[in-house]
Amino acid sequence: MSGQSITDRIAAAQHSMTGSAISKAVCKATTHEVSGPKKKHLDYLIHCTNEMNVNIPQLADTLFERTANSSWVVVFKALITTHHLMMYGNERFIQYLASRNTLFNLNNFLDKGALQGYDMSTFIRRYSRYLNEKAMSYRLVAVDFTKMKRGIDGVMRTMNTEKLIKTLPIIQNQLDALLDFQANPNELTNGVINSAFMLLFKDSIRLFAAYNEGVINLLEKYFDMKKNQCKDALDIYKKFLYRMTKLSEFLKVAEQVGIDQGDIPDLSQAPSSLLEALEQHLASLEGKKTKELNADTRASTLSSAVSSLSSTGMSFSRMDEKEKQQALEEEQARLQALKVTHLILSNHRSSRNFSFLLMHLLLIFNNLTFFFPRVNNLLHSASTFSFCRCSMCLCEIFTVIYFQCIYSYECASSPGFDALGDLLKPTIPTHTAPPPPPQMAIHPGGKLLANDLDSSLANLVGKMQWSQPGEKKLTGGQNWQNKTMSTTQWTKQCTAVDRSSSKTC
Numbered sequence: 001m002s003g004q005s006i007t008d009r010i011a012a013a014q015h016s017m018t019g020s021a022i023s024k025a026v027c028k029a030t031t032h033e034v035s036g037p038k039k040k041h042l043d044y045l046i047h048c049t050n051e052m053n054v055n056i057p058q059l060a061d062t063l064f065e066r067t068a069n070s071s072w073v074v075v076f077k078a079l080i081t082t083h084h085l086m087m088y089g090n091e092r093f094i095q096y097l098a099s100r101n102t103l104f105n106l107n108n109f110l111d112k113g114a115l116q117g118y119d120m121s122t123f124i125r126r127y128s129r130y131l132n133e134k135a136m137s138y139r140l141v142a143v144d145f146t147k148m149k150r151g152i153d154g155v156m157r158t159m160n161t162e163k164l165i166k167t168l169p170i171i172q173n174q175l176d177a178l179l180d181f182q183a184n185p186n187e188l189t190n191g192v193i194n195s196a197f198m199l200l201f202k203d204s205i206r207l208f209a210a211y212n213e214g215v216i217n218l219l220e221k222y223f224d225m226k227k228n229q230c231k232d233a234l235d236i237y238k239k240f241l242y243r244m245t246k247l248s249e250f251l252k253v254a255e256q257v258g259i260d261q262g263d264i265p266d267l268s269q270a271p272s273s274l275l276e277a278l279e280q281h282l283a284s285l286e287g288k289k290t291k292e293l294n295a296d297t298r299a300s301t302l303s304s305a306v307s308s309l310s311s312t313g314m315s316f317s318r319m320d321e322k323e324k325q326q327a328l329e330e331e332q333a334r335l336q337a338l339k340v341t342h343l344i345l346s347n348h349r350s351s352r353n354f355s356f357l358l359m360h361l362l363l364i365f366n367n368l369t370f371f372f373p374r375v376n377n378l379l380h381s382a383s384t385f386s387f388c389r390c391s392m393c394l395c396e397i398f399t400v401i402y403f404q405c406i407y408s409y410e411c412a413s414s415p416g417f418d419a420l421g422d423l424l425k426p427t428i429p430t431h432t433a434p435p436p437p438p439q440m441a442i443h444p445g446g447k448l449l450a451n452d453l454d455s456s457l458a459n460l461v462g463k464m465q466w467s468q469p470g471e472k473k474l475t476g477g478q479n480w481q482n483k484t485m486s487t488t489q490w491t492k493q494c495t496a497v498d499r500s501s502s503k504t505c
Contacts, residue, residue, distance in 0.1 A: 005032040022048055023062050030066045030077040036195030037077050042084050049089035056096050059085075067104060067128075072111035072120040076192045079104070079127050083199050086134065087146065098139040104128035120193065126181050127196055133177040134203075137170050145171055146206035150313070156213040161221050161229060164214060168236050171211045172243065178204055179246045185256040194257070201254050205265060208247055212313050215240050216306055219270075222278060223298070227285040234278050244269060263322065268312045270305035277301050 022045070029041040048054045066078035086094045097103060106128040111117030138144055148155045159167065181200055188194050218233050225233060244267055251264050277298050283290040 007032065022054065022059055026059070026062045026066060026078075026081065029081045030063075030069075030074050032071055032073050034073055035191035037081050037084070042081065045081065045085060046089050049085060049093045056092050060093065060096055060100075064104075067106065070111065070113070072109075072114055072117050072124060073192060075106070075109065075111075076120060076124055076127070076196065079124065079131060080192070080195050080199065083127075083131055083196070086131070086144075087199065087203070091144075094135065094138050094144060097135040100135075103132045103135055116190070119187065123181065123183065123187075123193060123196070127200075130174075130177040130181065130200070133174050137174045140170055141167060145174065145210045146203055148210055150209055150213055154213055156210050157217050159214070159217060161225060164218055164221075165229060165232050165236070168211070168214050168218065171207065171214065172236075172239055175204070175207055175211060175243055175247075178207065179243070179250055183253065185253055188257050197254075197257070198259075201250075201259065204247060204250060205263075208243075209313055211240065211243075212309055216309050216313070219274075219302060219306060219309075223281060223302075227282070230278075230282045230285060234282055237275070237278065241269065241275075265312065268308040270308050271301065273301050274305040 025041050025044045025048075029037040029045065045059070048059060049056065060082075063078050063082050067075050069075055069078075082097075086097065106125055109124055109128075110121045114120075134144075143155070151157070156164075156167075178200055181197070183193065183197055188197055215237060218236060222230060222233050248267050251267075255261060255264055280290050281298075
């Protein structure tokens with residue numbers, strides 16, 4: 001399936017008629033076309049989340065309604081649009097998602113009618129679980145781990161021990177849901193799943209960066225913790241090593257599908273001696289007889305581990321810097337375009353006024369674009385502020401209209417032309433006698449009264465044939481004249497019958 005379906009066009013037209021721009025943008029972003037949502041629709045929805053007069057629940061509910069579609073393409077693109085808004089939209093959007101009791105209930109989704117329905121339905125179920133877990137994480141800690149401040153003075157590096165032990169398992173659950181997507185390079189075969197994989201790739205980098213900084217903070221405080229805290233911290237660190245291995249496999253898939261190698265971070269694991277030192281310290285706290293390392297050896301092991309994990313964290317920041325640079329370049333391009341437009345407007349003010357006049361004329365006669373398709377194409381050509389271009393477009397528009405009207409008139413006046421066929425054609429009786437010549441109503445004073453209503457009505461009655469052939473005429477013959485009144489006040493007065501002239505009132 002390629003391009004927008006008829007259902008997509010009808011739905012967009014319905015939203016246009018109802019005046020719901022948000023619903024139309026959601027419909028446009030989640031069409032049946034097997035490609036990722038278009039950037040212009042996503043940018044518009046992001047802009048809507050930043051507007052205070054936009055109803056965020058309505059926007060989210062519209063996306064949820066699209067996930068109830070039977071097509072895997074529409075459902076997948078609705079999830080991608082939701083994920084994009086969670087990443088780049090206003091925080092009000094993810095706050096509302098976190099406040100809902102249920103989000104995406106797609107555990108049993110299956111599209112049996114499409115060619116790739118079975119394969120893509122599996123990834124839809126996994127993707128929806130990750131988005132649910134992402135919203136749940138925000139509900140628990142009131143922060144998005146992919147957007148939090150990082151660095152030495154970041155949120156995870158400055159968190160206290162008790163809160164850190166409670167927060168790191170939440171990051172682990174979200175990362176597990178992300179890595180469970182498990183897409184192979186051979187399965188990334190269309191633009192829809194590629195768009196989802198790209199968003200998951202960006203989330204994995206930022207999420208693991210926060211996870212990495214939390215573990216660094218945990219290791220720095222490990223030898224000062226209590227026994228129960230050390231036990232939980234050791235379990236968290238072992239799970240961290242396992243998830244680092246799974247993330248490296250995920251990044252290999254990203255490299256194979258064409259993601260720039262410069263965007264993929266280098267994962268440097270801590271030395272294995274660190275794990276031994278952590279286990280020995282916990283055993284000593286539990287009263288077990290073990291060979292505990294001295295303070296110098298333990299400090300050097302911890303320092304090397306923190307250094308390797310910090311270098312990994314530095315590599316995670318490259319993607320964010322690249323995105324910032326890309327956003328800056330796009331902003332500079334927009335600024336340059338605005339400067340060029342301002343220069344053209346200032347140098348060609350008359351052409352600008354002419355173009356505005358042209359646009360207003362075409363908006364007034366908007367129906368012309370329906371009858372004359374060529375005018376609709378010229379409308380786009382006239383959008384430039386060049387005086388010569390607008391003049392040529394205006395001349396061509398009226399030329400098209402003129403010749404189209406002439407052609408339509410000639411076709412309509414030709415003997416063989418029948419615009420409506422036999423549809424609702426009235427039956428007109430035939431007359432043998434030619435119609436009488438038209439007469440103008442004459443005032444008794446001998447002057448034409450063109451603006452007199454009575455005279456106009458009398459003239460109209462005189463042109464109409466009220467009698468059938470052979471019917472007796474109740475007029476006064478050839479010398480009968482129509483008497484008109486000088487005013488429009490009608491009365492019921494009646495004069496006597498003039499028997500000699502056979503005139504009645």
